[in-house]
Amino acid sequence: MQRDLSAYGELAAVVVVRNGWVVETTCSSDAVHVGLYAGPVGDAPDGEALFGGSQEEPVDLFGHLNQAFSPEPVAVVVPDGLRLEAPVVIATLTDADGAAVFPRVLVQVGNDASATVIELHTSTEVDALVAPVLEATVGCDGRLNHALVQELGPRIFQLGHQAFRVGQSGRVDAFAVGLGGDYARTRIDCRLTGRGAEGRLAAAYFGEDDQTLDFRTFQEHAAPDTRSELLFKGALDGSSRSVYTGLIRVRPEAVRTVAHQTNRNVKLSPDAWAESVPNLEIETDDVVCSHASTVSPVDEDQRFFLESRGVPTVAAERLLLEGFFEDVADLAPHPAVAETLRDALADRLDRRDAKSGVEATS
Amino acid sequence: MTESVVERVLRIEGLMARVGDTDILHGIDLEVRPGEVHAVMGPNGSGKSTLSHVLMGRPGYEMTGGSVTLDGVDLLALPTWQRARAGLFLALQHPTEVPGVSLESVVAEATRTDGRTVEGIHDLLVTEASRIGFDERFVSRPMNVDLSGGEKKRNEMLMLGALQPRYAVLDEIDSGLDVDALAAVSRRVQEATEEDGLGVLAITHFSRLLEVLEPDRVHVLAAGRIQAVGGPEMAERLESEGYAGVLAEAGASVGLPRGVTHPDGPDAGFGEDPFADPLV
Numbered sequence: 350m351q352r353d354l355s356a357y358g359e360l361a362a363v364v365v366v367r368n369g370w371v372v373e374t375t376c377s378s379d380a381v382h383v384g385l386y387a388g389p390v391g392d393a394p395d396g397e398a399l400f401g402g403s404q405e406e407p408v409d410l411f412g413h414l415n416q417a418f419s420p421e422p423v424a425v426v427v428p429d430g431l432r433l434e435a436p437v438v439i440a441t442l443t444d445a446d447g448a449a450v451f452p453r454v455l456v457q458v459g460n461d462a463s464a465t466v467i468e469l470h471t472s473t474e475v476d477a478l479v480a481p482v483l484e485a486t487v488g489c490d491g492r493l494n495h496a497l498v499q500e501l502g503p504r505i506f507q508l509g510h511q512a513f514r515v516g517q518s519g520r521v522d523a524f525a526v527g528l529g530g531d532y533a534r535t536r537i538d539c540r541l542t543g544r545g546a547e548g549r550l551a552a553a554y555f556g557e558d559d560q561t562l563d564f565r566t567f568q569e570h571a572a573p574d575t576r577s578e579l580l581f582k583g584a585l586d587g588s589s590r591s592v593y594t595g596l597i598r599v600r601p602e603a604v605r606t607v608a609h610q611t612n613r614n615v616k617l618s619p620d621a622w623a624e625s626v627p628n629l630e631i632e633t634d635d636v637v638c639s640h641a642s643t644v645s646p647v648d649e650d651q652r653f654f655l656e657s658r659g660v661p662t663v664a665a666e667r668l669l670l671e672g673f674f675e676d677v678a679d680l681a682p683h684p685a686v687a688e689t690l691r692d693a694l695a696d697r698l699d700r701r702d703a704k705s706g707v708e709a710t711s
Numbered sequence: 712m713t714e715s716v717v718e719r720v721l722r723i724e725g726l727m728a729r730v731g732d733t734d735i736l737h738g739i740d741l742e743v744r745p746g747e748v749h750a751v752m753g754p755n756g757s758g759k760s761t762l763s764h765v766l767m768g769r770p771g772y773e774m775t776g777g778s779v780t781l782d783g784v785d786l787l788a789l790p791t792w793q794r795a796r797a798g799l800f801l802a803l804q805h806p807t808e809v810p811g812v813s814l815e816s817v818v819a820e821a822t823r824t825d826g827r828t829v830e831g832i833h834d835l836l837v838t839e840a841s842r843i844g845f846d847e848r849f850v851s852r853p854m855n856v857d858l859s860g861g862e863k864k865r866n867e868m869l870m871l872g873a874l875q876p877r878y879a880v881l882d883e884i885d886s887g888l889d890v891d892a893l894a895a896v897s898r899r900v901q902e903a904t905e906e907d908g909l910g911v912l913a914i915t916h917f918s919r920l921l922e923v924l925e926p927d928r929v930h931v932l933a934a935g936r937i938q939a940v941g942g943p944e945m946a947e948r949l950e951s952e953g954y955a956g957v958l959a960e961a962g963a964s965v966g967l968p969r970g971v972t973h974p975d976g977p978d979a980g981f982g983e984d985p986f987a988d989p990l991v
Contacts, residue, residue, distance in 0.1 A: 649770055650807050651807055651808075651809050653767075653769055653770060653791060653807075654803070654806070654807035654809060655809070655812075655817055655820075656790070656791040656792040656795070657767050657769075657791055657792075657794075657795055657800075657801050657803075658795055658800075658817050658818070658821050658870060658874065659792055659795035659796050659821035659824055659825065659874065660792055660817060660820045660821050660824060661792045661824055662790070662792065664820050664824065665792070665820075668812050668816060668817065668820060669809070669811075669812060671811065671812070672809060672810055672811025672812035672853070673810070673811060674811070675810070675811030675812075675853075676810070676811060
C-alpha cells in the first residue's frame with residue numbers, strides 16, 4: 350500500500366480505499382481546523398444528506414449495484430467559505446482477485462468554497478470488476494477542481510460514473526486520464542443548474558494492445574448564462590479501441606448558453622479503432638454551441654515538416670504526439686497530474702518505439 | 712582521373728517528377744554551388760513547387776527520372792530527414808502549423824539526431840531571432856500556430872539560421888511578406904551565403920525578392936522545363952516583358968503542359984502575360 354504522493358506537495362487530506370473499504374485517512378490538522386471533512390461517510394456530519402446530491406437515481410445497472418453494495422463511501426465536505434489550497438487525494442486500490450468492487454466518493458463544495466480533489470484508481474494484476482461512482486456538488490460561487498487518473502491493471506473491467514452539479518456562478522473543472530483496464534467505461538455528467546454556472550471537462554486517454562476505452566459525456570445546461578467546455582483527446586495504438594459519445598443538452602430555460610465539445614483521436618496503428626459521436630440537443634435559441642470530432646492517423650504534413658528539419662520519423666511522431674496532448678495536459682488541476690499524464694505518455698511511446706524497432710529489424 | 716576531394720555542389724540532372732498521374736517535371740538541370748544564389752522563376756503551374764517538394768521527398772511527389780546529388784551524396788535515395796541531415800533545407804511556401812510543438816524542441820531534436828549537443832540551442836535561437844528582427848517568444852510557442860504569413864516565414868528563417876544547412880531551397884519565401892519582413896529575410900539569406908557559404912535555390916514568382924537577394928543565375932521554369940537561363944538582368948526582363956515575352960523569345964509557350972491545347976485555340980490567352988506582378 351506504499352504510494353508516493355510527494356509530487357503533490359502539501360496535502361489537505363489523503364484517503365486510501367482498498368476494495369471499496371476505507372483503510373486509511375490522514376487529514377492535515379490545518380485543514381481539519383478550518384472545517385474540512387475527508388473520510389468515511391459514516392463519520393461525516395450529516396453524511397446521509399450527501400447521497401443523491403448530484404444524481405437522484407443511478408443511471409445504469411452498475412450505478413444500482415454501487416448504491417447497493419458500496420461498503421464504505423468516502424465523503425469530502427468543504428464547508429461554505431472555505432478556500433482549500435492543498436489538494437485532497439483519494440487513492441482507490443483494487444487487489445482482490447475475482448471481486449466486484451464498488452468504490453463511491455461524495456464531494457460537497459459549499460457556497461463560496463473551493464477545493465481540489467484528485468482520485469487515483471489503480472489495481473494489481475487481478476481479474477476484477479470495478480464500478481466506481483462519484484457524486485459531486487458545487488455551491489454558489491464555489492469551485493471544484495477534480496481529476497481522476499485511471500491506471501487500472503490490464504484485466505480489469507471498469508464501468509464508472511461521475512456526476513457533477515454546479516450551482517449559481519459556481520465552476521467545476523473535471524479532468525480524466527484513461528490509461529488502464531481491459532475495458533474501461535466512464536460516464537461523466539455535468540449539470541449546470543445555477544445561473545452563470547460553468548463546467549470544463551477534459552480528458553486524455555491512450556489505448557494499447559486490445560484495450561477498450563469508452564467515454565460518455567453529458568453537458569447539461571439547465572439555467573441561463575451557463576457555459577461548458579469539453580476537450581477529450583485520445584491516442585490508440587495496437588488493436589485498441591475507443592468510444593466517445595457526448596451530448597450537449599440545452600434546456601428551454603438555459604438561454605445564453607455557451608457550450609463547446611471537441612473530441613480528437615489519433616490512430617497510431619492500422620488495427621486501432623476509434624468512434625466519436627458528438628450530439629447536440631438544444632431546446633432554446635440564443636445559444637452558442639459547437640462540436641467537433643476527428644479520428645485520423647498522425648498528420649502527414651506535420652510529420653513531413655519536422656522530417657524536413659532533420660528529425661527522424663520516429664522522433665517526429667513522438668514530438669507530434671506529445672504536442673497533441675499538450676493542450677489537455679495544460680488543463681490538469683494540479684501539476685503532478687499533468688506530470689503523471691506526460692510520464693504515462695512517455696512510457697507508452699517508449700513501448701511503441703521498442704516494438705517498431707523490433708519490427709524494423711525483423 | 713579521380714578527385715580526392717568531393718566536389719561541393721547541389722547538382723540536379725534530368726530530374727523528372729510526377730504528382731499522382733500527372734507528369735510535372737520533364738527534365739530539370741541545375742547546379743548550385745556554395746555561396747551562389749540561383750533563382751527559379753516561372754508562372755503558376757510551371758512546376759516550381761513540385762521541384763522544391765521532390766527535392767525534399769514530400770509524400771505524393773514521385774521522382775520518375777534523373778538524379779540529384781548533394782556534395783556527392785545521392786539525395787533521392789535518402790528519406791527526408793536524412794536529406795536534411797545531408798545539408799538540404801526547404802523553406803516552405805506554406806509552413807505547417809504544429810500544435811503543441813515548439814520551434815526550439817524541433818531544432819533541439821534535429822541537433823541531437825546530428826550527434827551535436829543541444830546546450831546553448833535556446834541562446835542560439837534567441838540570437839537568430841534578433842538577427843531578423845523577430846521576437847524571441849516565437850522560439851518557445853507552438854510552431855506556426857495562429858501566426859501571420861510573415862511570422863511563419865520568419866520562423867523558417869530562424870530555423871535556417873539555427874540548422875545551418877549547406878543548401879537551401881526557398882519556396883516562395885517572399886509571398887505574404889511585407890516590405891520590412893522581406894528585407895529582413897533576404898538580408899539573412901544573403902548573410903548566410905557570405906558567412907557560411909550557403910547555396911540558395913530561390914523559387915519565386917516575382918523579382919521583388921531578387922532586388923535584395925541578388926541572384927548569380929536566373930532560371931525560367933515553364934511547363935516543367937528550364938526554358939531560359941540568364942544573369943540578374945533576366946529578372947528585370949521578366950519584370951518588363953513578362954513571362955510570355957521572355958518565353959516566346961526562348962521558343963517556349965507558357966501555361967499549359969506540353970501536349971495540351973487550349974480549348975480556344977493554340978494561341979488563346981497568351982496575348983498578354985497573365986502572371987505579371989500586379990504591383991508593378
